[in-house]
Amino acid sequence: MPSLSMNEIPLSWMLGLSAIVFVIGVVGVLVRRNALVIFMSIELMLNAGNLAFVAFARALGSLDGQVFVFFVMTVAAAEVAVGLAIIVNVFRLKETVYVDEINLLKG
């Protein structure tokens, strides 16, 4: 296989990598029980979406996708901040972060 330069990587490879990373995130959310690992998997899914955005923006010669990645990262940061605060509170309350032992809305 000839080595590809950066401008010759086809779009389908980037989308394939994005799909693989997204599926890893989905499997992590569905399989793991630890809330922290679930959060990491959610981040994997968001970053897979970012990768797809950047790949399409490069293929289409547009900057809009790259700008949108900034907003996705911002929303991810906000979500992680609030979610980690919630996890800290849940751990103070129930002494565990395993999501199948947290089955009550009422504290």
Add this chain to the structure above:
Amino acid sequence: MYLNLRHDVEQGIQVAVRRGAGWLLGLLLLAETVALLRGRWAPGPVSEPSAAPVVGNTQAIGQVLYTRYLFPFEITSILLLVAMVGAVVIAKGRGPGLHPAASAPRPATGADSAAAQVHGPGPDPVAGGEA
């Protein structure tokens, strides 16, 4: 696993069933995505090299971000502010030991206020250190 070392063992048929279902759903999603990519993007669109940009990528992104996407940028700042305040409020806790302002005795009697006047305005450094 990270926060406590006691509950690391997983057991029960439900956990195994859910794990299997999770892997199954994940593999199904992967197969679906691969099918979509093969059907649509198999060779990959031939993207001709675009014209050499007159400015760098960073400068172009900055220009787009501050002109066309200026309003979402500002909304993003509000979102970050709200998330920060929310995280602090949620993680602060409500225990008596965690709330120094509620547990500190308040100078309500006349002697206390007189002592405060003797010491002068402003927070007492000793009380501030205790709080």
